[in-house]
Amino acid sequence: MSALFSAESRIKAFRRLWISLAKAQKKLGFPISNDQIKEMEKHLDKIDFKAAETYEKRLRHDVMAHIHTFGDACPKAKPIIHLGATSCFVTDNADLILFKEALGLLTGKLVQAMKLLSSFAAKEANTPTLSYTHFQSAQPTTVGKRACLWLQDFLLDAQDWMRLYRDLPFLGAKGATGTQSSFLALFEGSETKVLELERLIARDFGFTKVLPISGQTYTRKLDLNLLNAFESFAASAHKMGTDVRLLAHDGELSETFEKNQVGSSAMPYKRNPIYSERICGLSRFVMSLSQNPAYTLATQWLERSLDDSSNRRLSLPEAFLGVDALLNLLSHLFENLQANPSLSFQRIEAALPSLVMENILMKAVKKGGSRQELHEKLRRLTNQPLEKLIEAIAQDPEFGLQKKEIKPLLSIPSLVGRAPEQVRDFLQKEIDPVLKTWKGIKPKPSKIEI
Secondary structure, three states: OOOOOOHHHHHHHHHHHHHHHHHHHHHOOOOOOHHHHHHHHHOOOOOOHHHHHHHHHHHOOHHHHHHHHHHHHOOOOHHHOOOOOOHHHHHHHHHHHHHHHHHHHHHHHHHHHHHHHHHHHHHOOOOEEEEEEOOEEEEEEEHHHHHHHHHHHHHHHHHHHHHHHHHOOEOOOOOOOOOOHHHHHHOOOOHHHHHHHHHHHHHHOOOOOEOOOOOOOOOOHHHHHHHHHHHHHHHHHHHHHHHHHHHHHOOOEEOOOOOOOOOOOOOOOOOOOHHHHHHHHHHHHHHHHOHHHHHHHHOOOOOOOOHHHHHHHHHHHHHHHHHHHHHHHHHHHHHHOEEOHHHHHHHHHHHHHHHOHHHHHHHHHHOOOOHHHHHHHHHHOOOOOHHHHHHHHHHOOOOOOOHHHHHHHHOHHHHOOOHHHHHHHHHHHHHHHHHHHOOOOOOOOOOOOO
C-alpha cells in the first residue's frame, strides 16, 4: 500500500495516462508516430525526480514540471505529450486508478480476515458464554454467535467495498472545464471520436464506466463515498476490538501473547490486549479522516478550486494506509484469538439463578399464568440461590410448575437458544458465498511485527 501511494507510483500513472492518450489519439487519426509512442514507453519507468523538482521550483506547478521532465527524456514525443489535456486528466484519473487498485487490495485482505474470523466462529459455534446487555449479565449465547455479530458488520463493509470497486468510474478526457472543447477541436468537431477517445483510455485501465458529467475534476463525492465506507469499516473494527478488550479483562478471550512479551513496565503479571488496543486507536484515526472529503466536496467552487489538492494528498492516502494497517492487525488477531470455554461455563453457572428466569416465565405463562404478575414475582426472587429459587417457584401456585418441569429449564444448551444453528446458517448462507466470490484475488501476506 505504501508503494502504491508513493511518488514513483503516482508519476508512473501520469506517464501511463499520457501514453494511453497518445495511443488513442493516434488510433482515431491524429498524426502521432509509432516512434513517439515507443519513446514514451521506453521511458515509462525512468523518472528523473531531481529534474522534476528543479522544474517545479521554477514553474510552481507539479504537473507541468513532470510534463517537461518527460519531454526532456522523450524529445521525439515532446510535442504531443499531454495534447488537449488539462492537469486533472493525469491527477484525477491517476487517483482513480490508484484507488481502484488499492480498494481491490483492501477488499482481498478484508475477505481474508473474514475467512479467519468465520473459522473461529465455526469452531466456537456451540461454546456457551454469557451475553451482556448494558454490560450486565444477560441470557447466554455462544462464543461463535458473538463472533458472527462482528462478522456480520464486516460482511456489510465487504459488500459495500465490492460495490465501490465494481462501480468506481473514470474521469476520462474532459478538458479544462469538463466540456471537452479541446478534444472536440482536435478531432474537428467529431463527437464520436471524442467519446471513443475516453472509452479507449478507460479500457486501458480497467474501467467500464466513465463519468458523463464533470467540471475540471471528478466530483469529490467519489472521495466522500470511499472514506465513508472506510469510516464504517473502522467503526466495525473498533466495536470488535472493544469487545475483545472487555472480554480479555476476565480472560474469556485472549490474544496471542509471546513468551518474552511484557505487559507492563511496572506490573509483571499484566497481559494487555495490545492488538485490540491498536485496532481501536487506528480505527479512531481512520474515522476522523472521513470529515476531510465532506469539507472538500462542500467547498469545491463551481468547476474547480485548488484548495482541495493539499488536503487530498494527505487525507486520502492516509485513509487507505490506515485501513490496510487495520486489516493486517485484524488477520493477526483472528488467527490467534483464543476462547476460554471452562471460564465461560463457570460464569454461566454462577449466574444461573438469574439466567433461568426468562425460560421459567415463558413456561409458566404458557400454562396460564399472568406475564406481568409473574415477572414481578421473579424480580423479587433475584439473587436467590438456585435451589431456593426452584423451591419458591414450585411452591407458588400462580406459577403452576413442579420441580420436575423446572429442572429441564436449567440446561445450559437450552439457554443459548438457536445460537449454534444461527452461526451455521449464517456462515453457510451469507459468508461462504462472499468468500467464494472474492477468492480470485489473494492478498499478499502481511507479517505483523510490533
